Amino acid sequence: MILHEDFKSCLRDIRSGAISPHITVSQFAEKNRKIKPPGHKVYEYFNFDNTPYLRWPCDLFSSFDSTRSLTVVKGARLGFTEGFILNVGTYNIVVNPCPQLFVSADQKLIDRFAKLKLKPVIHASGFDKYIRATSNNKKNKNKSSGDTAEMLEYGNGDYWVFSGANNPNNFRQIGFQVVFLDERATYRIIDAEGDVGRLAEGRQGDYGLYAKTASVSTPTITGGSFYEDFLAGSQHEWRVHCPLCGGMQYLEFAKFSDKDEKGNRELLQGLSFEHESYELRSEPMYKCKHCLQLFPNSELYNINLTGEWQTDKKYVTQEKSARITGLYSKFNTWDEIAKKFLQAKREGTPAATQSFKNLILGEFFEFKQKIIQIRTDLGEEKSGYHRSQVPPEVGIITCVADVQVDRIEVEIKGWGINKQSYSIEYLKFDGDTNESEVWNEYENFIFNKCVYAGLRPELFLIDSGDGNKTADIEDFCRRCNIRAQKESDNPEVMVIMPLKGQSPKQINNKPWGVRTNEGLQVFRINTYHYKKQIIDFLNRKKKDDEEIPFGFCNFPNDYPDEYYNQLKSEKYIESIDKNGYPVTKWEKLRDRNEALDLFVYNLALIDYLMSEMYIPVFEAVTNEPHNYNSIINHFINQRAVA
Ligand SMILES: [Zn+2]
Numbered sequence: 001m002i003l004h005e006d007f008k009s010c011l012r013d014i015r016s017g018a019i020s021p022h023i024t025v026s027q028f029a030e031k032n033r034k035i036k037p038p039g040h041k042v043y044e045y046f047n048f049d050n051t052p053y054l055r056w057p058c059d060l061f062s063s064f065d066s067t068r069s070l071t072v073v074k075g076a077r078l079g080f081t082e083g084f085i086l087n088v089g090t091y092n093i094v095v096n097p098c099p100q101l102f103v104s105a106d107q108k109l110i111d112r113f114a115k116l117k118l119k120p121v122i123h124a125s126g127f128d129k130y131i132r133a134t135s136n137n138k139k140n141k142n143k144s145s146g147d148t149a150e151m152l153e154y155g156n157g158d159y160w161v162f163s164g165a166n167n168p169n170n171f172r173q174i175g176f177q178v179v180f181l182d183e184r185a186t187y188r189i190i191d192a193e194g195d196v197g198r199l200a201e202g203r204q205g206d207y208g209l210y211a212k213t214a215s216v217s218t219p220t221i222t223g224g225s226f227y228e229d230f231l232a233g234s235q236h237e238w239r240v241h242c243p244l245c246g247g248m249q250y251l252e253f254a255k256f257s258d259k260d261e262k263g264n265r266e267l268l269q270g271l272s273f274e275h276e277s278y279e280l281r282s283e284p285m286y287k288c289k290h291c292l293q294l295f296p297n298s299e300l301y302n303i304n305l306t307g308e309w310q311t312d313k314k315y316v317t318q319e320k321s322a323r324i325t326g327l328y329s330k331f332n333t334w335d336e337i338a339k340k341f342l343q344a345k346r347e348g349t350p351a352a353t354q355s356f357k358n359l360i361l362g363e364f365f366e367f368k369q370k371i372i373q374i375r376t377d378l379g380e381e382k383s384g385y386h387r388s389q390v391p392p393e394v395g396i397i398t399c400v401a402d403v404q405v406d407r408i409e410v411e412i413k414g415w416g417i418n419k420q421s422y423s424i425e426y427l428k429f430d431g432d433t434n435e436s437e438v439w440n441e442y443e444n445f446i447f448n449k450c451v452y453a454g455l456r457p458e459l460f461l462i463d464s465g466d467g468n469k470t471a472d473i474e475d476f477c478r479r480c481n482i483r484a485q486k487e488s489d490n491p492e493v494m495v496i497m498p499l500k501g502q503s504p505k506q507i508n509n510k511p512w513g514v515r516t517n518e519g520l521q522v523f524r525i526n527t528y529h530y531k532k533q534i535i536d537f538l539n540r541k542k543k544d545d546e547e548i549p550f551g552f553c554n555f556p557n558d559y560p561d562e563y564y565n566q567l568k569s570e571k572y573i574e575s576i577d578k579n580g581y582p583v584t585k586w587e588k589l590r591d592r593n594e595a596l597d598l599f600v601y602n603l604a605l606i607d608y609l610m611s612e613m614y615i616p617v618f619e620a621v622t623n624e625p626h627n628y629n630s631i632i633n634h635f636i637n638q639r640a641v642a
Helices: 005-017 025-031 052-059 081-094 105-126 196-210 225-233 298-307 334-347 350-361 436-449 472-487 526-537 560-567 594-622 628-639
Strands: 069-074 098-104 140-142 149-153 158-164 178-182 212-217 234-242 248-250 254-256 267-272 285-286 294-296 308-310 319-323 370-372 396-403 407-415 421-430 460-463 494-501 514-517 522-525 571-576 581-587
Touching: 025 081, 052 081, 052 298, 052 421, 069 396, 081 098, 081 105, 081 212, 098 105, 098 196, 105 149, 105 158, 105 436, 140 526, 149 267, 149 334, 178 196, 196 212, 196 571, 212 225, 225 319, 234 298, 254 407, 267 334, 285 370, 294 298, 298 319, 350 370, 396 594, 396 628, 407 436, 407 594, 421 436, 436 472, 460 472, 460 594, 472 494, 472 522, 526 571, 526 594, 560 594, 594 628
Parallel strands: 069 212, 069 319, 098 158, 098 178, 178 212, 234 319, 396 460, 460 494, 494 522
Antiparallel strands: 140 149, 149 158, 234 248, 234 308, 254 267, 267 285, 285 294, 370 571, 396 407, 407 421, 514 522, 571 581
């Protein structure tokens, strides 16, 4: 019998015992797998000295181990790709050939893994002979998406498929015994596909008890399938002995006592270091939770060597999970970790804290949902004036309108110093808004009737956001402006602008903007911004002996309950989207909310009038700097004299 050279070589491996169906993944790696350590020129055999915590995860994937899944929540730079995925993956090419799937967050990571990590290891370790030469480097073009999925073929028709999580078409029709879900927590939920991680696991149906899944990832926020898998698993953690007292513990970045009466708190366990103005001022030392003594980073190598994976769970199933913080990394010093902590503190944002916790420490970040609602006792304080009266504290009035099918709703607000608002009157012009009658009535109101205590609005706004009516409302505005120009014999005069709600990005960072459409100026409002401000203003209360709060809202004694119910009609929710990004949204608690909409328009209008009309005009005329309060005071004084 003539044997092929590669086959003879494989046979030699087996006879020498280097490769046996009975060896574990870690034994296989130490005997057969080559690695080029960073900075070294030559390949050497893999060893677990720097990453002893990787031996257990590897061995859970030996062919005879009954573990079904392993979910690892980890910090940065712990060597899992090199020391876990590559060891298990090559074991499944050489010792226990079986179909495998490697999924990572995107195609770039896949290419880097396949070309720069896996293939050099296969070559250096002499595993090329196990790869089926005919298919080597075969590219599986996915024509529909234009993406390229790489794959390796070996054994008796076995294969290793590499795919980005954004491209589940690569593995939809194929079965796998072993699935690696790398950077699992970062997979996006794809709308028609659902959870891509679950989709990949679903491809293991044919392998029953022999199927194994490894999800390895730095975490993101609490919630989601990666988090759930960690909680449902065994929750092992890598614990080490204190070099000073021998006490076993999981290394924590910092655990503090509760604050005492003076507001001081004590470090109970974790990295201890001094800092000033966000600069590190001493070498970080680890404080043992048992003996409270400090030991340096240089002890890490030794304490890792005798570390153990332990769990407090009484019963461990075939679903394993584990967590390991970046403090255990040989490739990431405590010095660097402390510096990154101070950097995140300097930035001071939730995003900076989150990314430090997630990426460096390997801890889930808990996002607390924030709900803001308007106080229930709104409207119960008496302001001492009645509808259509104008208190003496008011300097300017504004008027805005909202158009419904059967009516036009209008609110007039007065403005005092420190942006205090005074509701003056709320009107409804009933009538079919497809007919001209109600419009003529409203036009008459604008030109002749909207005068309160001698004050007239400088400019009116009317909502034209309803697509069916936009053109009609814009025509109405043109008609009114032409009439105002004729009556004043001034072609520049503008009495009314239509308005539309717009997303903040479309208005160049200001909460309002103006765009000209066929000769008509259209006002644009970031309603999110104003609703949030209004909820804040409405929740401010007058307190005895204290200055009236900025933005305080005054209402006449005889506004109906329905008005306040409409103001309370929405709540503001800060939460996270399905992919873990912060989002803010409004939730309607009841159908009608014209009162809140009209408040938004009035508040945006006073901002616009101040910044575009009053302040520039006053400064041009008086040649002195002006602001909101100085202008309001000017009008209040003028009223007093009159
Ligand atoms: Zn100790």
